[in-house]
Structures are given as C-alpha cells and as structure tokens.
Amino acid sequence: xxxxxxxxxxxxxxxxxxxxxxxxxxxxxxxxxxxxxxxxxxxxxxxxxxxxxxxxxxxxxxxxxxxxxxxxxxxxxxxxxxxxxxxxxxxxxxxxxxxxxxxxxxxxxxxxxxxxxxxxxxxxxxxxxxxxxxxxxxxxxxxxxxxxxxxxxxxx
Numbered sequence: 410x411x412x413x414x415x416x417x418x419x420x421x422x423x424x425x426x427x428x429x430x431x432x433x434x435x436x437x438x439x440x441x442x443x444x445x446x447x448x449x450x451x452x453x454x455x456x457x458x459x460x461x462x463x464x465x466x467x468x469x470x471x472x473x474x475x476x477x478x479x480x481x482x483x484x485x486x487x488x489x490x491x492x493x494x495x496x497x498x499x500x501x502x503x504x505x506x507x508x509x510x511x512x513x514x515x516x517x518x519x520x521x522x523x524x525x526x527x528x529x530x531x532x533x534x535x536x537x538x539x540x541x542x543x544x545x546x547x548x549x550x551x552x553x554x555x556x557x558x559x560x561x562x563x564x565x
Contacts (some may be wrong), residue, residue, distance in 0.1 A: 411556060431499045431522050432468040436461050464495070464524040467531040469539060469553045473502065474546030476516035481546065486511045486518070489541035495524040496538055513544050528557045 410417050424430060434441075438460040447453050473480035486503065488511075499522065502515020519542065523534040532554045539549055 426499075426501065428468045428470060428520050428522075431497070431520050432466045435495075435497060435522060435524055436464065436466050438462075462524065464526060465528055465531055465557075466522060466524045467528060467535060467554050467557075468520050468522045469532070469535045469549050470517050471519040471521065471539060471542060471544075471547055471549045473513055473516050473518055474548050476548070480516050482513045482515065484513045484545040486513060486542065486544045489543075491538050491541050492534060496534060497522045498538075498542075513546075518544065518547075528554050 410419055422429065440457075441459055444453075444457050444459060447457065473482065473484075475481070482502070488498070491498065499520040500511075500518070501520065502513060502518040504512050504514035506512055521535045521538050521542075523531045523538070525531045525534060535553075536551070
C-alpha cells in the first residue's frame with residue numbers, strides 16, 4: 410500500500426506460478442535451485458547466499474475477455490516476434506490442442522515478465538511484447554507499474 414510515509418507491506422503471498430514469483434525468480438542467480446534442494450534435504454548450513462540481479466523486473470498479465478468473471482476459452486494464441494532478451498512468457502491459462510495449436514484455457518492466459526535497468530524500460534518492453542501476442546478477447550491493463558515509474562513520486 411502506498412501511504413504518505415512511503416510503501417507499506419500488508420501481506421505478501423508468493424507461490425511458484427503466481428505473477429509475484431514469476432517476477433522475482435529471473436532476478437535470482439542459479440544457486441537458488443541448489444538452495445531449494447539443500448532445504449528439501451534438510452542440509453541448510455545457515456550461511457548460504459543468493460545473488461540478486463541489479464535489474465528490476467515487472468509483469469503484465471494477458472487475460473481472457475471477461476476475466477475474472479465469465480470468459481470463453483479455446484481461442485488460438487498467435488505469438489509473433491518476441492524480444493526474448495530479459496523477457497519471459499509464462500503460460501497459465503493455456504492448453505495444446507490435438508493438432509498442436511496453443512489455445513486459451515483460462516482467465517489468466519499468459520504472464521509477460523521483463524527485466525531492465527528501470528521500470529520504465531521494463532514496462533516498455535513488456536507492452537512491446539504484448540503487441541506480438543494475439544488471441545480473441547485478449548485483455549491487459551495499461552496502467553501496470555505506474556506506481557514505480559520515473560515520474561511517480563512517493564511524496565504526495
């Protein structure tokens with residue numbers, strides 16, 4: 410929550426597959442996998458370190474028209490020329506037809522996650538890539554990230 414005295418965290422849920430996690434994971438170094446393995450095996454020592462990129466990351470969700478209420482599925486997804494440098498596309502509401510075609514299969518269809526030097530560059534890249542993705546009824550918010558862009562001030 411943005412308050413007069415700055416940003417305040419009320420609650421933070423982060424599960425693998427959620428946009429919050431999809432946004433953070435590309436910033437972590439590969440040793441994170443080894444850390445998870447050590448944790449699962451009960452072999453954490455306590456001095457493990459994770460390197461984090463100095464870039465920032467942002468996510469925009471492409472949804473089906475009508476989400477989160479009623480929406481239709483089964484529309485072909487066409488993906489054009491995506492700028493893959495520091496960008497990931499996570500599918501969540503998709504399926505593959507019997508003939509191998511990628512189709513919409515849920516409300517939250519795809520997450521476009523990008524990293525760059527600042528949030529302006531991140532969201533410029535995300536929205537540029539979204540123009541290369543098409544399916545009937547595609548919807549995404551255009552105001553994502555406005556709270557952290559250069560022209561935004563925490564002082565109001």
